Amino acid sequence: MQDQATTMNSNDEGTRGSLKDLMSLAQNQECSFVDSESKSEGTVFVAQGNMRGDFEVTSETGTLVSHVIVKNDEMYLWMDDAEDGFKTTLSAVEDAAEEISESSPTYSNSVDLNQDVDYSCKPWAGDNSKFVLPSNVTFEDFAAMMEEVSGSMQGELNVSCEACDNLPAGDAQTQCKTALGC
Numbered sequence: 001m002q003d004q005a006t007t008m009n010s011n012d013e014g015t016r017g018s019l020k021d022l023m024s025l026a027q028n029q030e031c032s033f034v035d036s037e038s039k040s041e042g043t044v045f046v047a048q049g050n051m052r053g054d055f056e057v058t059s060e061t062g063t064l065v066s067h068v069i070v071k072n073d074e075m076y077l078w079m080d081d082a083e084d085g086f087k088t089t090l091s092a093v094e095d096a097a098e099e100i101s102e103s104s105p106t107y108s109n110s111v112d113l114n115q116d117v118d119y120s121c122k123p124w125a126g127d128n129s130k131f132v133l134p135s136n137v138t139f140e141d142f143a144a145m146m147e148e149v150s151g152s153m154q155g156e157l158n159v160s161c162e163a164c165d166n167l168p169a170g171d172a173q174t175q176c177k178t179a180l181g182c
């Protein structure tokens with residue numbers, strides 16, 4: 001991974017790497033990507049061990065704009081125009097993604113911190129305001145729900161989708177179902 005982190009420090013050069021690789025960068029970077037396979041694109045900012053990603057995913061139903069901030073091993077995720085978001089740890093996200101991919105290998109809409117994407121990176125001054133959580137979003141603890149989903153999964157994705165019904169109706173349920181591809 002050290003070689004990958006060193007490679008990704010190149011100025012304005014295209015490189016291939018994962019979100020996890022970006023988070024390990026020692027220097028402040030702004031990286032952008034377009035992934036035609038998943039119909040997604042975004043910009044990732046990395047500074048002082050923190051990361052922010054702003055992403056757009058296009059599907060038949062429209063374009064979903066999401067944001068993620070990672071600091072101190074805590075991950076915060078929210079969608080545009082939503083009042084509720086989720087918070088969890090990176091390890092919980094990785095564990096859930098691994099269990100989902102094992103039980104449903106064709107399921108491709110989960111967050112995969114290890115998926116390689118082509119990035120274009122350049123040095124960035126490191127504006128700390130990028131890592132401030134939005135004050136108009138309430139963050140729910142997603143780790144507890146992910147544990148429930150993981151424990152109840154028996155090889156069928158619809159079990160995961162049903163877990164979203166345990167959240168309060170509205171934005172929380174919608175974001176959960178969107179994140180799980182329901």
